[in-house]
Structure formats: C-alpha cells, structure tokens
Amino acid sequence: MDIYWETIGPLYAYASRRCGGQRDVAEDVTQETWFRAVREWRKRGIPSSPLAWLTAVARNLIVDQLRRAHDVPLDTVSAADVLEAMDRNEDTNSAEVVLAVTDALRRIPKAEAQLLEAFHFERCKVAQLATSYGISERAVEGRLRRARERLRNELETTLKADRGLV
Secondary structure, three states, X not given: OHHHHHHHHHHHHHHHHHOOOOHHHHHHHHHHHHHHHHHHHHHHOOOOOHHHHHHHHHHHHHHHHXXXXXXXXXXXXXXXXXXXXXXXXXXXXXXXXXXXXXXXHHOOOHHHHHHHXXXXXXXXXXXXXXXXXXXXXXXXXXXXXXXXXXXXXXXXXXXXXXXXXX
16 A cells, blocks of 8 residues: 555646646546556556556556547647647646657657656756666766657657558
8 A cells, every 4th residue: 555655646747747737537547557456456566666567557547548539630840849838837737748758658668668757757956867777967868868869760750650641
C-alpha cells in the first residue's frame, strides 16, 4: 500500500498535465492505470520502478482517451509550432498539441521520451537532470537536442499522416 501513496500524487500530476487540464480525463486515467497495475502486479509482481511502469500505462491511456473523446484534427498544428510552444511553456494544453506530442513520445526511445517529459512537462532544469542522470549539463543539453530532433521527426510523421500526406 506504500507504493500507492508514494506514486498516486506524481501519477495524477503527470496525467493532469498531459490531459490538457481535463480533470475528468486525468482522474479516469489515474484510476484505470491503478486498476491495471493491481491486476498485472498480482500476476507478475511489482516492477522495479513502479512509477515508471504507471507512467507508461498512463501515457498510453491518455492517447486512447483523447482519441476517443475528440476527433482531434491535427491539420492546424505543425511540428515547429508544437516544439516552439513547448519551449515557451505555452499552449501545450490544447487537445491537438497534447495528442500529437503524447503520440510522438510513444514512438521515440523511452530514455529520450523520459528526458523530454522531465524537461518540458515536469519543468526540471538542466542542472537537476545532470545530477539525476549522473552526467554533465553539456551532455544533458546534447541529449535534449537529439531527443527534440527525433521528436520533431515523429511529430512531422504524425501530422503528415493525419493530413493524409504519407
């Protein structure tokens, strides 16, 4: 039960930020994530990093929830617009942006997705990330640059596919 109390706050905060401020969706995602955790963990045991497991499940549920709740037209969004909004910490709560980013993050390497999420959504500073990863700030900046480029490529693919251009 300690795992629940240790992870419920960060999990709900993650879901809330990623759901574009839609409280009902964040609550549904948090509840469904824990329902799946209980079911899976009884069968397979608790993973070594429960919060990472919960966050991965929540990320997938958020994409599914947003797709079901909205027929989200991504034709008004560009990869450059999304990345600029993320850099300025603004307009990242629209359903279009949340869906595009969340979907693209699922398709890039997990370590890169986690780094981008920590930097852009959790608002961790480069110095904090360097300490957390045990690497230099310059190395964090390099990883962020490469991860953003991969995210940009995935966003462009997602947005082109939505427009029927792929």
